[in-house]
Amino acid sequence: MDFNTLRDKFHQPGTLEITPGEGGLPRLTVISPVSTAEIYLHGAHVTQFTPRGEPPLMFMSRKSHYVDGKPIRGGVPLIFPWFGPNLADPKLPAHGFIRTRAWKLESVTRGEQGAVAVRLTLAPDAQAREIWPREFALAFTVTVGATLEMAMSVTNTGDRPFRFEEAMHTYLAVSDIRNISIDGLAGRTFIDKMDHAAHKTQPSGPFGITGETDRVYLNTPDTVVVTDPAGSSSRGPRMIAVSKQGSASTVVWNPWIAKAAAMADFGDDEWPGMLCIETANAADNALSLEPGQSHTMSATIALL
Numbered sequence: 326m327d328f329n330t331l332r333d334k335f336h337q338p339g340t341l342e343i344t345p346g347e348g349g350l351p352r353l354t355v356i357s358p359v360s361t362a363e364i365y366l367h368g369a370h371v372t373q374f375t376p377r378g379e380p381p382l383m384f385m386s387r388k389s390h391y392v393d394g395k396p397i398r399g400g401v402p403l404i405f406p407w408f409g410p411n412l413a414d415p416k417l418p419a420h421g422f423i424r425t426r427a428w429k430l431e432s433v434t435r436g437e438q439g440a441v442a443v444r445l446t447l448a449p450d451a452q453a454r455e456i457w458p459r460e461f462a463l464a465f466t467v468t469v470g471a472t473l474e475m476a477m478s479v480t481n482t483g484d485r486p487f488r489f490e491e492a493m494h495t496y497l498a499v500s501d502i503r504n505i506s507i508d509g510l511a512g513r514t515f516i517d518k519m520d521h522a523a524h525k526t527q528p529s530g531p532f533g534i535t536g537e538t539d540r541v542y543l544n545t546p547d548t549v550v551v552t553d554p555a556g557s558s559s560r561g562p563r564m565i566a567v568s569k570q571g572s573a574s575t576v577v578w579n580p581w582i583a584k585a586a587a588m589a590d591f592g593d594d595e596w597p598g599m600l601c602i603e604t605a606n607a608a609d610n611a612l613s614l615e616p617g618q619s620h621t622m623s624a625t626i627a628l629l
């Protein structure tokens with residue numbers, strides 16, 4: 326659908342405003358009585374969620390690309406059907422291909438207390454089938470209200486089973502990564518990508534981040550709470566909760582100094598301002614779907 330047709334069909338001032346975003350890519354501004362959010366059709370990428378009176382909850386890199394074929398850096402990239410590099414073919418794009426496709430806006434509805442739900446879909450085209458020859462249908466619903474709710478469903482529309490990984494690669498904005506603490510993963514096993522994928526156990530109690538961190542926590546269906554001592558509008562504490570359903574993995578990532586400097590689409594000095602807490606099904610928690618089956622993974626991001 327071209328931009329003008331999209332706008333004619335869905336633009337509703339005060340609810341869903343459709344404008345050219347960065348790089349001219351179509352951007353949805355979703356407005357609820359208590360918050361706003363932004364979503365690009367490119368990747369069905371949530372680039373911001375701002376409860377009224379609060380600083381934005383999402384980190385966005387000022388160096389992000391906004392072009393066809395490249396992912397947006399920050400917000401919530403959607404990852405499917407593999408997480409990280411493709412182990413069978415390292416030439417394929419990292420984190421799969423759906424974060425760089427143009428998704429289709431299907432509907433906009435107002436629900437309880439004025440929350441606005443936006444539904445986007447993606448089906449494979451010839452290029453996607455070349456990369457991953459499977460038949461599937463994806464639907465991503467973003468509900469913007471007092472919280473940000475995101476649900477991605479995957480349906481196997483083909484005639485043979487497939488296995489996949491997936492993630493909502495959420496970049497939370499924090500005042501300084503060196504001061505935050507993370508609660509909800511104590512005692513869980515994680516794959517430490519900084520240490521040859523060694524399996525380790527998270528000690529008891531909340532923990533902080535003190536260097537480059539890249540971990541897949543397995544079998545972690547519980548809510549994770551990030552406490553930021555200076556994250557609120559008055560520079561006081563704020564707590565962000567990431568709760569989920571249909572997700573068995575939680576990825577924790579911060580690139581720290583050297584990796585930040587090595588990434589072209591990330592400012593060298595931006596690493597203290599972000600923490601990825603990703604709602605995922607990855608590694609040992611990869612999923613399989615038989616023909617006709619669906620799976621839904623959802624995450625709710627809330628200020629406590």
Ligand SMILES: O=P(O)(O)OC[C@H]1O[C@@H](O)[C@H](O)[C@@H](O)[C@@H]1O
Nearest residue numbers: 409419420494518539540576578
């Ligand atoms: O640069 P990308 O492809 O967006 O990936 C960023 C990071 O995403 C994280 O989820 C991975 O665990 C890291 O290994 C990776 O570096």
